[in-house]
Amino acid sequence: MRFIVEGRWVGLPVLVLAVVSIVYAAPSASREGRAANDAPKTVGAASKFAKQLHKPGEDIGPLPGPVEEMRQAILAAAHSGDIEDLREPLDWNEMKPEVAAAAGEDPIAHWKKTSGDGNGREILAVLAEILPMRAAELPLGKDLENNIIYVWPYLAEMDLGKLTPAQEVELLQLVGPAEAKAMRDKKKWTWWRLTIGADGTWHSFKKAE
Known part of the structure; x- marks a missing residue:
């Protein structure tokens, strides 16, 4: 049995392999995207907090x-x-x-x-x-x-x-x-x-x- 994929006739084994590749590739790309989006937020939060800490000897202002x-x-x-x-x-x-x-x-x-x-x-x-x-x-x-x-x-x-x-x-x-x-x-x-x-x-x- 043959099917048309991107304008070409391909056999069933090739078609199955292509579909499997798409299914398994998508989640990986998604995880990488989430990691890339999350990293700046984590670093940014840490940097923001680090600026709030005073060095010993500095005036820290009112205590909690x-x-x-x-x-x-x-x-x-x-x-x-x-x-x-x-x-x-x-x-x-x-x-x-x-x-x-x-x-x-x-x-x-x-x-x-x-x-x-x-x-x-x-x-x-x-x-x-x-x-x-x-x-x-x-x-x-x-x-x-x-x-x-x-x-x-x-x-x-x-x-x-x-x-x-x-x-x-x-x-x-x-x-x-x-x-x-x-x-x-x-x-x-x-x-x-x-x-x-x-x-x-x-x-x-x-x-x-």
Whole structure:
């Protein structure tokens, strides 16, 4: 049996092969088209978000509402002079923040034990010093827009060998010249560091390792 295809007589086997080729080629072309259309959108979204993140040391503007609420709650406890007041912001978390305490140890008890004065007031003083400072923004996870974490002080995320004079003054106010020099020599932040997630979760408060 013979058929006319594009003005030519062809046999049945040739016709079947032509039809099969068309059927299998079409989806492949379609997938490539979808990939080509999707790629610019993905890259564009990532680029747009990357421009929204500030470098450590830059003014990041107003904090998200949940972050500011947690910051203010911790600051209020710090200014009260009673470390027990930190239980309120601690209890806002489903899980307690990382504080370098032993597993199952109460964070308040840990801070009292490790504080130089024995009452946790040294810890409150640290919080009162770093939380009024500028925070640094860091991405956390793949869903960047909803998983930024805010780090205090911002100096914890900077190259300590490249600070401006004003930033150098802030560093000296926090840790003093001896520890500032030690950290620059190690090229590593080793003082206190506090983090709060964009959703207001208090993630950590401990000395950097």
